[in-house]
Amino acid sequence: MERRVVITGMGIYSCLGKTLDEVRDSLYTGKSGIIFDPARKEMGFRSALTAKLDIPDLKGELSRSQRVYMPEEAKYAYVATRDALKQAQLDQDYLNTHEVGLLYGNDSSADAVVKSVDIMREKKDTTLVGSGAIFQSMNSTVTMNLGCLFKLKGINLTVSGACASGSHAIGLGALLIRDGLQDIVVCGGAQEVNPFSIGSFDGISAFSVRENEPTKASRPFDRDRDGLVPGGGAATVIIESYESAVKRGAPILGEILSYGFSANGDHISSPNVEGPSRSLQMAIKRSGLDIKEIGYVNAHATSTHVGDANEAKAIAAVFGDHKPEVTSTKGQTGHEMWMAGASEVIYSMLMMKNDFIAANLNFENPDEDSMHLNIPAERVSKHFDVFLSNSFGFGGTNSTLIVKNL
Amino acid sequence: MERSELISKVNSVLAEEFEVEESVITPDANIKETLQLDSLSLVDMVALIENTFGVKIVGSDMPKIQTFGILYDYLAERMK
Secondary structure: OOOOEEEEEEEEEEOOEOOHHHHHHHHHHOOOOEEEOHHHHHOOOOOOEEEOOOOOOOEOOEOHHHHOOOOHHHHHHHHHHHHHHHHOOOOHHHHHHOOEEEEEEOOOOHHHHHHHHHHHHHHOOHHHHOOHHHHHHOOOHHHHHHHHHOOOOOOEEEEOEOEOHHHHHHHHHHHHHHOOOOOEEEEEEEEOOOHHHHHHHHHOOOEOOOOOOHHHHOOOOEOOOOOEOEOOEEEEEEEEEHHHHHHHOOOOOEEEEEEEEEEOOOOOOOOOOHHHHHHHHHHHHHHOOOHHHOOEEEOOOOOOHHHHHHHHHHHHHHHOOOOOEEEOOHHHHOEOHHHHHHHHHHHHHHHHHOOEEOOOOOOOOEOOOHHHOEOOOOOEEOOOOEEEEEEEEOOOEEEEEEEEEO | OOHHHHHHHHHHHHHHHHOOOHHHOOOOOEHHHHHOOOHHHHHHHHHHHHHHHOOOOOHHHHHHOOEHHHHHHHHHHHOO
16 A cells, blocks of 8 residues: 655755755745855866855764764755754654664765875875775765764665756655655755865856856856856755654655656756656656646756756646746755755745745746746745656756645 | 973874863873774874874784873884
8 A cells, every 4th residue: 555755854954044944035035045166266167156055063063983974965964854853853762763764865975085085196095094084985975974873774875866866865765655665764965065076067068157147147947047056055854654744743744746757868968858758747647636736846947058948848848738837946056966856845845835936046038948938037925735846867867756735 | 302292292183183181191091992992083093193293003003002101102212
């Protein structure tokens, strides 16, 4: 028997805020988290635009022996997860005595790799790399750290699906709960923000070079977009079987109705229309909803020419005459990459819970594809009870989640 | 480096890195117990000593260096 999957906790550490309330307010006011970082220019970056984020200081909260294994993205994920567990009313006693799982999206830990290799090259002595390097360098660093810090005893693995990682993590967690294999899974996505992690991305001219106007650089669906702006942080979504949530008396915030996925089987960087369309169609079909019940679409749209255009085509084709508001929160956050699929579920949840849809920041002129969508350039006051969230990634991996208000 | 200076420097860098009060570091105190080192953080202590004093503690010597007093002697001998 398939079980219902609900959201009982959320936590976030992003350029829009470090608490759910701060992020809600930033979404409401249309705040941009993007800055110009002079250090990147000195490093030879084509674009020095980035989201602004401080690394949390966990001294005093975690011991030295706990912190030494954590790269920045694990610190972001720790803070987000700590807050999400608190909202879900899951204390350490519960985690110690129940099998709680962990599926987190992450697809790099470049800073730790670069720094340890630099030491090896310079010193020619591997001991000097230190004990933390191996654990900080592995792609699974977030799940290995969180699993040990919170003593989680269920499934524990990292989901690496490029810029759809966080979304796939939630979708896969929902399937495990639906099939009765787990009652609670801590899901999310984390993204490092340091220059080393995205220098090669800058190298393929993927980033906006609108450096004189940082807050206007990320402009999803706008005619004059010229590339994405890298961002990051971490977002945690606690998902749980409905029965477990009721039994615990936990807050039930929403329900994950369905997870759709697909792969393009095509170009490594250029997305197509057919692949994302299948992901959307799968999610809609599995949700059992009439498409008209979907009140908001949180698009993947990263502010790249081809990506936004092809997503606009896919959404227009799948939704037909039904025209719910479509926005990309990346206008405010930049592209949070491995984190994005999870953070955008939280952004959408905050909007759904507070009866508004944040403006698609910097959407000034539609192009021939986005003109067919209902993209608000200003904030919309609206009550809606179902949203759809898209996440697509390099290699042509696609994920779509549909979430209902409860 | 004078021995008193060496001792002071060893104590301060170890206390800072491993987050213990400097006062608990005494010549007769056991290093692993005092700094709460496991097999991984022991590597960090060796790296810290090497980076700070330029002395590499070879693996075969490590079992002999049980107390801070022995560590001071080990370093002093190699920094002459």
